[in-house]
Amino acid sequence: MLLAVLNGVVVLAQPGRRQVSLIVVGGTIITQNPTRQILTPGAVAITGADIVDVGRPETITTRYRATETVSAKDEIILPGLVNTHTHAPMVMFRGLADDLALMDWLQKYIFPAEARTVSPDFVRTGTRLAVLEMIESGTTTYADMYYFEEEIAKATRESGLRGVLGETIIQLPVADARTPEEGLRHAEAFIKAFKGDPLIEPAVAPHSMYTLDGAALVASAALARRYDVPLIIHLAETEDEVKDASKRYAMTPVAYLESIGFWSPRTIAAHGVWVSDDDIQILKRRQVGVSHNPESNMKLASGSAPVTKYLAAGVALGLGTDGAASNNALDMFGAMRQAAFLAKLVTRDPTAVPAQTALDLATIGGARALGMDRMIGSLEIGKKADLITVSTTAARETPLYDPVSHLVYVTRGDDVRTTIVNGRVLMRDRHVSSLNRVAVIADAKRLAVKVVEALPK
Numbered sequence: 001m002l003l004a005v006l007n008g009v010v011v012l013a014q015p016g017r018r019q020v021s022l023i024v025v026g027g028t029i030i031t032q033n034p035t036r037q038i039l040t041p042g043a044v045a046i047t048g049a050d051i052v053d054v055g056r057p058e059t060i061t062t063r064y065r066a067t068e069t070v071s072a073k074d075e076i077i078l079p080g081l082v083n084t085h086t087h088a089p090m091v092m093f094r095g096l097a098d099d100l101a102l103m104d105w106l107q108k109y110i111f112p113a114e115a116r117t118v119s120p121d122f123v124r125t126g127t128r129l130a131v132l133e134m135i136e137s138g139t140t141t142y143a144d145m146y147y148f149e150e151e152i153a154k155a156t157r158e159s160g161l162r163g164v165l166g167e168t169i170i171q172l173p174v175a176d177a178r179t180p181e182e183g184l185r186h187a188e189a190f191i192k193a194f195k196g197d198p199l200i201e202p203a204v205a206p207h208s209m210y211t212l213d214g215a216a217l218v219a220s221a222a223l224a225r226r227y228d229v230p231l232i233i234h235l236a237e238t239e240d241e242v243k244d245a246s247k248r249y250a251m252t253p254v255a256y257l258e259s260i261g262f263w264s265p266r267t268i269a270a271h272g273v274w275v276s277d278d279d280i281q282i283l284k285r286r287q288v289g290v291s292h293n294p295e296s297n298m299k300l301a302s303g304s305a306p307v308t309k310y311l312a313a314g315v316a317l318g319l320g321t322d323g324a325a326s327n328n329a330l331d332m333f334g335a336m337r338q339a340a341f342l343a344k345l346v347t348r349d350p351t352a353v354p355a356q357t358a359l360d361l362a363t364i365g366g367a368r369a370l371g372m373d374r375m376i377g378s379l380e381i382g383k384k385a386d387l388i389t390v391s392t393t394a395a396r397e398t399p400l401y402d403p404v405s406h407l408v409y410v411t412r413g414d415d416v417r418t419t420i421v422n423g424r425v426l427m428r429d430r431h432v433s434s435l436n437r438v439a440v441i442a443d444a445k446r447l448a449v450k451v452v453e454a455l456p457k
């Protein structure tokens with residue numbers, strides 16, 4: 001504050017406040033910064049795509065003047081959630097075939113249904129539904145692997161979400177490629193089209209070691225290296241995969257992929273359920289990001305990933321939902337809660353994966369698994385403005401002693417009020433502005449009729 005004399009009158013002159021595009025103010029801020037600082041109340045100042053300040057509301061409003069202000073009174077402000085593994089268009093198979101083992105489910109239902117329905121239009125319609133669900137439930141970044149990934153990228157970019165999107169390579173003929181070679185060409189064109197996009201990070205996604213031969217796995221890794229993009233794969237999801245690797249190569253899946261030089265710090269491995277202690281050391285040494293998908297693993301009875309061992313070893317671990325067909329929702333709050341519960345159940349230790357750890361996995365941990373922790377995953381100056389606000393006023397949320405406990409054990413995706421990605425408000429007071437919600441749902445319902453018609457009789 002400055003004292004000035006104007007026409008003989010002493011006045012208080014405010015120093016110039018810096019203009020910013022957006023201030024989110026009120027409530028409690030869970031920063032997820034290195035000290036896990038919590039501010040009650042707090043505010044975040046945003047200019048363009050970037051966080052320029054985080055602090056007490058009075059400090060922020062003294063320093064900045066905002067074009068737009070989001071008031072989050074009685075809400076928790078936290079970093080947007082990072083879903084490290086999904087197959088966005090598979091929301092169209094939600095509830096189509098439940099209560100089956102992975103191989104039955106894939107071979108009798110999902111692969112045949114995909115063979116008859118997957119097209120650019122299917123992928124577009126499904127992705128719009130998936131990104132709508134993610135915006136409504138507080139996910140701001142997601143990692144994906146599917147077919148026609150360029151359609152996923154376009155729909156994601158339009159919706160305003162951030163995506164690490166991998167074009168799938170698989171040995172069997174699929175809708176967008178008859179062979180892995182064709183898939184790799186498709187992936188390369190996709191990478192060229194989207195590399196450098198502010199929201200989309202294109203990637204290569206060899207499906208798994210059990211659905212690809214060694215040459216295709218090596219070629220996929222080489223393509224990712226050549227363009228310096230992420231490499232996404234399913235890893236050691238079921239015990240059968242380990243048996244298969246043992247029979248074919250006399251190695252674990254992790255060791256086999258190590259033997260062909262597959263791993264790099266840009267790899268993201270989904271599931272990692274059936275891994276040995278040596279496997280964990282390889283994943284740590286190679287700085288592989290691992291995506292833990294507790295709900296999918298439980299629903300398909302695949303097993304439980306050794307989360308406490310991964311954490312003790314310092315592996316970059318994030319959380320994922322997997323595709324909605326094996327979950328059946330893309331709600332990362334559910335993933336957090338189930339990650340905590342499952343770890344406690346299997347270790348018979350209630351201190352395993354406490355609430356703060358579950359929240360870490362869904363935010364900064366996921367960002368690290370995707371190699372994006374310098375950009376997203378916490379509310380810190382210089383990071384991208386990806387944040388959400390969550391209501392705390394429902395009966396279910398009362399009383400509120402510990403906001404981190406509430407986020408993991410009580411909050412649901414529909415408690416999210418506001419979703420902001422790259423500084424853009426995609427949802428405010430539950431109104432999504434970047435997508436036409438009614439049209440997205442109507443289109444998905446129309447497409448569902450075709451899905452049912454395409455099922456093997």
Ligand SMILES: [Zn+2]
Nearest residue numbers: 234270322323
């Ligand atoms: Zn998956």
